[in-house]
Amino acid sequence: MPSPRWALAVANQTGQSSTCSSALAAGIPLAKLDERALVEEAQAGSRQAFEELVRIYDRDVLRLALNLMKRTEDARDVYQEAFLKVYRNLYRFRFECSFYTWLYRIVTNVCLDHLRRRQSRPEDQAPELHSATYDEGTTDFFERQKEFRPGLDPERHLMGREIQTRLAAAMLRLSPRERVVFEMKHYQGLKLRAIGDALGTSEETVKNSLFRATRKLRQELGVLR
């Protein structure tokens, strides 16, 4: 699994910052500026700097939104709402935490709001993805299973499809917070402490959420074993 960009951002965050109020005026390309400098430029009103920050993180933001919301329209709403919140409140950011933590606090809050809203409207549940979709394209689950486990037999193949369907259904039964924690841990590769920072809660709470989420999924899979 490739490391998400925000994980790289954590690794790159050395606390150093080049003062950049005149960076643009000096003709330094934005891509060359570090994150803090970009944030400072954006706070000073630079639209270019803000868009550069968006470019750094928006792929991961959309990925998180798509995985959680399971619907393209909802994910697009989350994307736009989250980045507009960032844009409007950027002047409040005071570098007390890393920018990515602050950004993902906003993104996860927007996601949780959407998920809770959706949970309160049963008729608005995300539709399950058609299994036909999985049979098409190179990102298909079974295609990848073959790649990693070339020796799978047809029975195992069939079992894998059943597991996938059950897990997808079980995922929908997780609470919004459990789903976010599971998504950020499993598919975004974040450490529990970082997830806690993003959600504004303790590492212990995140641990419990992950444990509960995995137990529910395990129970769903248990009947297949």
Add this chain to the structure above:
Amino acid sequence: MSGADARKSCDAIGPLLFFYVYEEVNEQERAAIEEHLADCVDCSEHLAAERTLYAELASLPQSSDQLDSSGIVLSQCRSELSEKLDELHVPAAKEKWLSFFWLRRWMTVHPAWSAALLILFGLVAGVQGTQWLTGLNNANALDQAVNVRPGMKFTDKQLSTVADVNITSNASVGQQHVRVRMSAQQPVELTGTLDDADVRRVMTYVVENGDRFNPGVLLDCLDALKARSGDLEVRGALLAAARRDQNPAVRLKALEALRDASSDHTVRLALLDALHHDPNPGVRVEAVNLLVRSLEAANGRELSNGKEVAVTVLQGEEDLDSADGVLRTLEVLQRSDPSPYVRLRSAAALREINDRDEQ
């Protein structure tokens, strides 16, 4: 390891295996788990199950891969966001009062103290603000001068700072209130009636120094002092104005103010002086009127007391000041005054005096 010890150890290690797979255990826990797994088959199987589950979950197809495998959604999102940003204004500039963030945070944590401090601040600001505004008005307008009660003794230096005198009649009590404003370092306002010596002193100062004041103010003062012409200080000021003021209206008003004291020797001399030297015919006519009046009053007292009027007559001025002296002056005016009005008034005055003498 005994069976009981092994179970106890499995109970402690079992829950950690889940987080061991997720690499969320610390070094101490990791060492304990690995040591235990070396001897425990059950926990090794447990760990294998956890790893299988982890692998199955990790290998699940992700919605993001299916829903945006080609990156079209991401492009759409970027485009929509860009459009939205175009519609928005430039983000608000960084708050200039960020330096007060600590205060805001403190107030959030201590709401009761914050409320108390805000109320205190409001009280202080209200009191100080009122005083400041009052001071500002004082500086801008003399209307808001300091009020003092009559009784304070004005020095000549203080009197030299008198800027304005405002006289208003109080019809309800039949008194005139005098308000004096002084443009000293601190404006002073004196309010009172003519019964107050200080008020009279200020007004006589104004009359004596008429060239510094507006003629209207002078006329008001003269009108007010008319009732006090018996006071020596007031009379002296009225005589000075009648003799020296540049404005004929003021001189005329000063003579009118001396009407009740016209029988006085010094007043009569001033009237005769006006008849001889005042360039304004109106002033001279008023002087004739007052002389006639003074002679009438003298005759009345002579009849009632049976003796001469003039009591204090200075040597050398007796001729001028006496009734004969007045008559001679009137005869001269009747013949030679350049103003026909004065000549006519003088002739009429002589007739009135002669008629009264014959009676």
